[in-house]
Amino acid sequence: MALTAASLRLAAVDSLAASCKSPSTLSSTSSNVAPLPLSRMQCRPEALPKAFFGQLVIREAVETARKPRGSSIAGAVASAAAAPSSGAAKKGGSVEGKPTILVPEKLGEAGIELLRQYANVDLAYNLTPEELLAKVSLVDALIVRSATKVTREVFEAANGRLKVVGRAGVGIDNVDLQAATEVGCLVVNAPTANTVAAAEHGIALLAALSRNVAQANASMKAGKWARNKYVGVSLVDKTLAVMGFGKVGSEVARRAKGLGMKVIAHDPYAPADRARAIGVDLVSFDEALAAGDFFSLHMPLTPTTDKLFNDETFAKMKRGARIINVARGGVIDEPALVRALDSGIVSQAALDVFTKEPPPADDPLVMRDDVVVTPHLGASTTEAQEGVAVEIAEAVIGALQGELAATAVNAPMVPAEVLSELQPYVSLADRLGRIAVQLVSGGAGVKDVRVTYRTGRSADDLDTRLLRAMITKGLIEPVSSAFINLVNADYTAKQRGLRISEVKESTDGGEGESGAPLESIQIDISNVESKFASATGQPGHITVVGAVKGGVAYLTKIGSFNMDIALEGSVVLCRQQDQPGMIGSVGTIFGKSNINVSFMSVGRTGPRQQAVMAIGVDDEPAKEVLNEIASLPAISELAYIKL
Numbered sequence: 001m002a003l004t005a006a007s008l009r010l011a012a013v014d015s016l017a018a019s020c021k022s023p024s025t026l027s028s029t030s031s032n033v034a035p036l037p038l039s040r041m042q043c044r045p046e047a048l049p050k051a052f053f054g055q056l057v058i059r060e061a062v063e064t065a066r067k068p069r070g071s072s073i074a075g076a077v078a079s080a081a082a083a084p085s086s087g088a089a090k091k092g093g094s095v096e097g098k099p100t101i102l103v104p105e106k107l108g109e110a111g112i113e114l115l116r117q118y119a120n121v122d123l124a125y126n127l128t129p130e131e132l133l134a135k136v137s138l139v140d141a142l143i144v145r146s147a148t149k150v151t152r153e154v155f156e157a158a159n160g161r162l163k164v165v166g167r168a169g170v171g172i173d174n175v176d177l178q179a180a181t182e183v184g185c186l187v188v189n190a191p192t193a194n195t196v197a198a199a200e201h202g203i204a205l206l207a208a209l210s211r212n213v214a215q216a217n218a219s220m221k222a223g224k225w226a227r228n229k230y231v232g233v234s235l236v237d238k239t240l241a242v243m244g245f246g247k248v249g250s251e252v253a254r255r256a257k258g259l260g261m262k263v264i265a266h267d268p269y270a271p272a273d274r275a276r277a278i279g280v281d282l283v284s285f286d287e288a289l290a291a292g293d294f295f296s297l298h299m300p301l302t303p304t305t306d307k308l309f310n311d312e313t314f315a316k317m318k319r320g321a322r323i324i325n326v327a328r329g330g331v332i333d334e335p336a337l338v339r340a341l342d343s344g345i346v347s348q349a350a351l352d353v354f355t356k357e358p359p360p361a362d363d364p365l366v367m368r369d370d371v372v373v374t375p376h377l378g379a380s381t382t383e384a385q386e387g388v389a390v391e392i393a394e395a396v397i398g399a400l401q402g403e404l405a406a407t408a409v410n411a412p413m414v415p416a417e418v419l420s421e422l423q424p425y426v427s428l429a430d431r432l433g434r435i436a437v438q439l440v441s442g443g444a445g446v447k448d449v450r451v452t453y454r455t456g457r458s459a460d461d462l463d464t465r466l467l468r469a470m471i472t473k474g475l476i477e478p479v480s481s482a483f484i485n486l487v488n489a490d491y492t493a494k495q496r497g498l499r500i501s502e503v504k505e506s507t508d509g510g511e512g513e514s515g516a517p518l519e520s521i522q523i524d525i526s527n528v529e530s531k532f533a534s535a536t537g538q539p540g541h542i543t544v545v546g547a548v549k550g551g552v553a554y555l556t557k558i559g560s561f562n563m564d565i566a567l568e569g570s571v572v573l574c575r576q577q578d579q580p581g582m583i584g585s586v587g588t589i590f591g592k593s594n595i596n597v598s599f600m601s602v603g604r605t606g607p608r609q610q611a612v613m614a615i616g617v618d619d620e621p622a623k624e625v626l627n628e629i630a631s632l633p634a635i636s637e638l639a640y641i642k643l
């Protein structure tokens with residue numbers, strides 16, 4: 001009766017992740033400047049199961065005791081979720097044996113070692129896009145840095161086998177997240193281990209820029225001694241505008257304060273208390289433009305930030321402003337920067353990143369004497385590369401085992417505490433969805449689903465994303481060949497026009513197990529015909545209700561019939577006239593067909609009145625067996641539900 005256990009690591013990004021993480025990984029929002037050591041070898045290879053069901057976020061595994069990666073953000077989720085129908089199994093992934101991980105860009109040795117203990121690692125540096133397309137269908141995971149473009153074509157060429165893309169760094173602008181999500185491929189990054197390196201590079205460029213270090217160095221190596229030409233500007237008391245006050249921006253700000261600069265920051269999403277703690281004023285975009293002597297860019301490249309620094313914005317800057325970009329080349333309109341430098345609005349720039357990398361040899365910015373350039377070196381320190389490699393190796397290994405990495409970027413984020421609490425409800429949600437859709441005649445026509453979560457706690461405290469995803473999975477998988485996981489559940493539901501509305505009802509806490517986060521989950525499907533009329537509470541409306549008892553998922557109601565069925569194996573539902581001998585008659589038919597019955601349960605409106613009998617079966621009954629039961633005189637309808 002015990003459910004198979006599964007472990008699931010939560011997905012988390014940005015601030016919530018940071019707030020959950022142990023100090024060992026907390027460089028993002030930490031006020032510590034010093035990089036903290038990353039935990040190592042928490043992915044104990046000896047504890048890894050041989051088989052894995054990659055694309056499933058929730059995996060069946062007997063062992064849940066795997067230690068989380070130095071963080072409090074791991075959780076165990078009991079699940080009988082549909083591993084057997086996983087894409088890996090369907091599409092020829094490495095269900096048996098080791099998975100294969102393709103690494104087409106230089107990755108730190110420590111990370112490679114970790115990967116090798118778990119997988120076949122294909123180090124194929126500097127692949128052409130065509131070579132990548134040719135290889136990707138042969139691998140279960142891909143680990144890239146910024147140079148590899150993981151496009152829609154790559155996901156299409158993967159043909160369902162690629163389960164995880166690991167980005168060994170922060171920026172995921174080189175990965176087509178939408179395409180990844182559509183195919184249910186998890187994308188994870190390594191957002192913390194290169195923060196300090198990028199910040200230090202920003203400061204290095206700030207200092208180099210202000211004192212003409214690069215130009216003077218080149219001049220001296222050319223045999224000159226130009227002391228008057230390279231007079232610099234002081235940083236002290238100058239205003240540094242940090243544009244993008246996330247992990248790197250915050251660390252740059254802290255260091256710049258140490259240099260005696262006045263630091264302001266613009267970031268529409270940054271928490272004011274973080275800025276206050278560092279002694280930085282958060283200002284509007286235009287205020288920053290007007291006040292900055294130096295600008296340090298630290299926002300991601302997104303449709304909103306694409307060419308954010310353009311003719312119009314440069315025109316709002318103080319004449320002679322200086323710009324440092326260690327973020328992404330695309331946030332600057334490069335021809336506009338050339339014009340701003342020509343006109344003197346911008347007096348100098350230091351660029352580590354470019355719209356096209358590498359930029360063409362005759363790139364007008366690269367060639368200028370008032371522009372200092374480095375070839376995307378922000379993350380390139382020995383320490384950061386080692387840290388990033390380990391961080392991404394752990395995330396990818398975890399994800400291949402069916403866990404959600406703490407750094408998943410295209411899956412819902414569920415804190416560990418929530419996750420472990422919701423553990424038994426994950427299975428319940430999936431199975432209720434499966435039952436509900438199998439009660440619909442032609443289940444593929446399901447469009448309107450209402451889910452009611454009843455909780456004895458404050459309804460606002462209930463995080464339902466995980467449960468909704470599992471209900472979606474349960475509703476879609478039995479009636480289609482689609483493969484659903486947490487990554488693509490919402491997307492797939494939307495694509496199929498499946499509208500899932502959610503209601504959270506606070507109860508007085510009397511119904512369920514005391515202290516449980518949920519008392520029941522009810523699924524109502526409307527505007528459908530039922531193949532088991534007893535499931536219809538009202539015309540065209542299928543209702544199933546379930547609860548968790550003693551850690552096990554139970555079906556507690558079908559239509560208006562109360563039930564008490566542990567949701568395991570498969571269930572035969574019979575509507576009947578309650579009368580003596582029914583259990584015996586049905587049991588005999590199963591017995592002679594060698595079908596093992598795990599339980600029988602009867603829900604009835606009253607003695608000798610209408611009843612629904614549920615029979616748990618370990619083996620799938622043949623059609624003839626079901627027909628024989630259906631033809632018993634007292635039985636008016638029958639449905640076979642596969643869980």
Ligand SMILES: NC(=O)C1=CN([C@@H]2O[C@H](COP(=O)(O)OP(=O)(O)OC[C@H]3O[C@@H](n4cnc5c(N)ncnc54)[C@H](O)[C@@H]3O)[C@@H](O)[C@H]2O)C=CC1
Pocket residue numbers: 014028169170171172191194195198243244245246247248249266267268269270298299300301304305326327328352353376377378379380
């Ligand atoms: N040159 C290099 O080698 C490296 C570059 N990076 C790049 O630096 C950037 C920042 O990295 P992290 O600080 O780790 O990321 P992060 O996610 O911690 O911070 C980014 C911040 O930008 C903010 N932001 C988003 N849109 C904005 C807008 N329109 N205006 C202002 N702020 C906005 C976000 O709210 C967030 O606080 C990323 O683009 C990353 O790819 C990071 C590491 C190394």
Ligand SMILES: O=C(O)C(=O)COP(=O)(O)O
Pocket residue numbers: 145146147168169170171172194376378379380
């Ligand atoms: O982490 C990032 O966003 C970076 O830009 C670092 O890129 P890289 O891994 O050095 O190609």
